[in-house]
Amino acid sequence: MHNLGFALDGAWRVLVAGLALGAGLPILFALGIRSLAWADAGGAAPRPAGRALGYGLFAVVVLGVLLGITFIVATGFGKALSFDHIYPTIVPKH
Amino acid sequence: MTIAFVTQASVVLALVVVTALAFDFTNGFHDTANAMATTIATKALRPKTAVALSGLLNLVGAFLSVQVALTVTNAVVKIQNSNGTPKAALAADGGNALLLIILAGLVGGIIWNLATWLLGLPSSSSHALFGGLIGATIAGLGWAGVNWNGDGSKLDGVVGKVLLPAVLSPVIAGVVALVGTWIIHRITAGLAARYTDQGFKWGQIGSASLVSLAHGTNDAQKTMGVITLALIASGDWTDTKNIPFWVKVACALAIALGTYLGGWRIIRTLGKGLVDIRPAQGMAAQSGAAAVILASSHLGFALSTTHVATGSVLGSGLGQPGAQVRWRVAGRMITAWLITLPAAAVVGAVMWAIGHLIGGLAGAGVVFAVLVAFAVAVWRRSRRTPVSHENVNDDWDGPADPTPEPEPAPRVPAAAAVS
Numbered sequence: 001m002h003n004l005g006f007a008l009d010g011a012w013r014v015l016v017a018g019l020a021l022g023a024g025l026p027i028l029f030a031l032g033i034r035s036l037a038w039a040d041a042g043g044a045a046p047r048p049a050g051r052a053l054g055y056g057l058f059a060v061v062v063l064g065v066l067l068g069i070t071f072i073v074a075t076g077f078g079k080a081l082s083f084d085h086i087y088p089t090i091v092p093k094h
Numbered sequence: 095m096t097i098a099f100v101t102q103a104s105v106v107l108a109l110v111v112v113t114a115l116a117f118d119f120t121n122g123f124h125d126t127a128n129a130m131a132t133t134i135a136t137k138a139l140r141p142k143t144a145v146a147l148s149g150l151l152n153l154v155g156a157f158l159s160v161q162v163a164l165t166v167t168n169a170v171v172k173i174q175n176s177n178g179t180p181k182a183a184l185a186a187d188g189g190n191a192l193l194l195i196i197l198a199g200l201v202g203g204i205i206w207n208l209a210t211w212l213l214g215l216p217s218s219s220s221h222a223l224f225g226g227l228i229g230a231t232i233a234g235l236g237w238a239g240v241n242w243n244g245d246g247s248k249l250d251g252v253v254g255k256v257l258l259p260a261v262l263s264p265v266i267a268g269v270v271a272l273v274g275t276w277i278i279h280r281i282t283a284g285l286a287a288r289y290t291d292q293g294f295k296w297g298q299i300g301s302a303s304l305v306s307l308a309h310g311t312n313d314a315q316k317t318m319g320v321i322t323l324a325l326i327a328s329g330d331w332t333d334t335k336n337i338p339f340w341v342k343v344a345c346a347l348a349i350a351l352g353t354y355l356g357g358w359r360i361i362r363t364l365g366k367g368l369v370d371i372r373p374a375q376g377m378a379a380q381s382g383a384a385a386v387i388l389a390s391s392h393l394g395f396a397l398s399t400t401h402v403a404t405g406s407v408l409g410s411g412l413g414q415p416g417a418q419v420r421w422r423v424a425g426r427m428i429t430a431w432l433i434t435l436p437a438a439a440v441v442g443a444v445m446w447a448i449g450h451l452i453g454g455l456a457g458a459g460v461v462f463a464v465l466v467a468f469a470v471a472v473w474r475r476s477r478r479t480p481v482s483h484e485n486v487n488d489d490w491d492g493p494a495d496p497t498p499e500p501e502p503a504p505r506v507p508a509a510a511a512v513s
Contacts, residue, residue, distance in 0.1 A: 007258035010395035022385025023274035078161030
């Protein structure tokens, strides 16, 4: 049952990455929405900090999406994304 | 004699190419739901706009597949060498033996895709294709022709590339979507709808677009690989590093047109039947699906977009307090998943037997004719209960009372209730 071992090994990595990006980014997005709502909730005195925080969070989400698109495009060209240097770099596929 | 032989092989090859493109087309409309069902159900996009966007992104995605692996069948059957060329024994005689296996396998995949479409069940197109190929290979080469378990060096074979991912991937996607939905619900509970619905609609459109793009790059490639394999077998192409440009164009157009046509019956099941989805859930489900698809292709973990999308929709239903999951629909769907591979395999095997018994061009012609007859019959049957962009969002449980559903009561967290 070597395949089961490989599959479970792959599965938990996918789960971790999936939780970080697939749940993490939408959660940041929701926090961004919450900040915008909080910015407006000041009534006569709107809170610019909430607005700034909100758009900052949206920017992080957009970066995450751009990373996803980069990955799809790189795969199509036979390249892969490497996270060896923390920040992603495009490398030839092994 | 030679001329007659050449023409006959070319006609069989033409049948294989047309059938492969037909499979690509069914692959497109079968999987529109994976990306767009939730977006359509929450009305983030109008149905026609959603399928147009998804079709366009599939087209772009298919053209992004610059490096196409010719070894697509190697995961499940042994009809190719590791460099992508067909096995010598099968390529002899103008490649007829190989062409018949591919043709029968494709027909098995298409017939199963059409049957599940008629029932509105989101089953995996990759499983249908692999099932058809496995069946045709067993019929043609015996059990030993199938790569059941790989060679032990990596995740491979029917078990490693098809069965295990099929069990694990919907669970992973479900957990991701469940966690996302639940936390988002906690964060945005009590906010005015003008903030949440509008914002989450954009989030949904973005994440659904990612799924569409990834689908185009992944799924169109499979057909490109299969067609090129057939061309190599018949001696019409020799380069194993590249695929003919017309193959890329034809496959990209076939999958994009199929997506644009929209498998409305399946979109309805996934968007309305399983869970009644709200924008926040839709975004969580679609982001979860996108992340799981991209992460697994990054890690070389093969999976089916359909299983991931369905798992994440289920997860978003479980994560949303007060939302109801229709387990009967889920049960039907899971049953369809279980039988997709064997059912397509049986059809593939029968098709191979028919083609082999009759033999040659006539055999391939009869197999093709069976496919056309079945497709016409399914289409006629579908006209009795049409599902289109006009009624795709109707209430699942028939014409219910016109009052809108009551808002689910906000659940008081246990800790807060105690304090």
